[in-house]
Amino acid sequence: MSDRVHLVEVGPRDGLQGETPLPLATRATLIEKLLASGCKQIEVGSFVNPKRVPQMADTDKLFAQLPTNTTARFSALAANSRGLQQAIDANADAVALFTATSDTFCLNNIGMDRQQSLEQFSELASHAKSLDLPVRGYVSTTIACPYEGDTDPADVAELAYSLYRAGCYQISLGDTIGVGTPNKIKRMLQAVLAEIPANAVAVHFHDTYGQALANVCVALEMGIRTVDASVAGLGGCPYAPGASGNLASEELIFLLDGLGMPSGVELPLLVEAGQFISNALNKPPQSRVNLALSAKNSI
Ligand SMILES: CC(C)(COP(=O)([O-])OP(=O)([O-])OC[C@H]1O[C@@H](n2cnc3c(N)ncnc32)[C@H](O)[C@@H]1OP(=O)([O-])[O-])[C@@H](O)C(=O)NCCC(=O)NCCSC(=O)C[C@@](C)(O)CC(=O)[O-]
Numbered sequence: 436m437s438d439r440v441h442l443v444e445v446g447p448r449d450g451l452q453g454e455t456p457l458p459l460a461t462r463a464t465l466i467e468k469l470l471a472s473g474c475k476q477i478e479v480g481s482f483v484n485p486k487r488v489p490q491m492a493d494t495d496k497l498f499a500q501l502p503t504n505t506t507a508r509f510s511a512l513a514a515n516s517r518g519l520q521q522a523i524d525a526n527a528d529a530v531a532l533f534t535a536t537s538d539t540f541c542l543n544n545i546g547m548d549r550q551q552s553l554e555q556f557s558e559l560a561s562h563a564k565s566l567d568l569p570v571r572g573y574v575s576t577t578i579a580c581p582y583e584g585d586t587d588p589a590d591v592a593e594l595a596y597s598l599y600r601a602g603c604y605q606i607s608l609g610d611t612i613g614v615g616t617p618n619k620i621k622r623m624l625q626a627v628l629a630e631i632p633a634n635a636v637a638v639h640f641h642d643t644y645g646q647a648l649a650n651v652c653v654a655l656e657m658g659i660r661t662v663d664a665s666v667a668g669l670g671g672c673p674y675a676p677g678a679s680g681n682l683a684s685e686e687l688i689f690l691l692d693g694l695g696m697p698s699g700v701e702l703p704l705l706v707e708a709g710q711f712i713s714n715a716l717n718k719p720p721q722s723r724v725n726l727a728l729s730a731k732n733s734i
Pocket residue numbers: 449452481482483484485487488514515517518519521533544545546573574575576609610611639671672673674
């Protein structure tokens with residue numbers, strides 16, 4: 436099995452969706468800096484109701500500003516058929532669709548229950564596939580739901596298998612509120628990997644309780660080679676009370692460099708991207724690696 440690990444950089448979407456809305460030029464510069472650091476898969480933004488998530492307004496205009504001389508894959512998150520059409524019109528390289536194990540989370544997030552969300556997911560995936568648009572699927576609340584409590588790993592496996600059958604090239608498993616610990620993550624991943632191959636699985640951990648990196652180690656040991664992370668540790672779903680930032684991309688790359696697992700991402704340039712976006716938001720990076728390396732460089 437290859438040691439190469441793929442970072443899916445979700446900072447421009449998951450990272451920014453709960454922050455103060457930023458000008459389009461700042462969002463575009465962040466993406467340029469992430470590209471310069473070697474990121475090859477970037478979730479650019481989302482096509483959802485801008486009254487509910489104003490930070491992601493004008494994602495179509497952002498797509499129009501992206502460089503075309505790159506092999507990077509630019510994806511967009513879409514919540515419904517209108518969002519999918521917006522992603523198609525924007526020439527996104529891939530669309531990310533999402534659902535969750537919990538009815539209450541689905542209702543709060545997208546106004547429909549899990550079953551309705553799954554039905555919509557299949558319809559949207561089938562439409563995207565008919566246009567040769569690759570589909571990435573997210574399953575949220577894979578460890579616990581902020582409203583309903585602990586999640587049964589069998590539920591995650593069943594949902595992940597449904598998304599795989601619906602044609603997703605990859606299923607990203609979200610610990611939306613970051614309560615997973617290595618033993619819980621292992622049980623959840625064992626259930627999922629009994630249904631779908633490891634190369635179709637990604638992990639998406641929030642770092643609310645500081646467990647994200649330990650959980651990544653479990654996923655790597657189990658053969659998973661795609662990890663979602665957000666530069667400067669920004670992030671969190673606005674409809675998941677208690678959720679904090681994603682695993683910081685800087686933490687992930689520092690770990691991978693230390694393990695000798697190539698990612699193609701250059702840490703100093705990633706740190707620069709993290710500094711840039713943190714300055715734009717007027718707050719320090721939520722990444723200890725970023726803080727440590729920036730302090731070292733300023734000596
Ligand atoms: C799903 C909807 C859109 C349904 O929207 P809705 O408000 O529930 O219902 P609606 O369909 O009746 O639409 C209401 C208004 O939204 C507009 N609208 C409807 N669709 C669109 C669209 N695509 N683009 C622009 N506008 C749209 C629509 O036109 C209408 O406008 P109005 O008549 O009030 O002026 C809404 O509930 C929504 O936007 N929810 C937010 C979902 C979201 O972005 N959540 C965060 C991302 S998920 C996440 O973070 C978790 C993840 C993926 O990272 C993994 C993890 O960590 O677990």
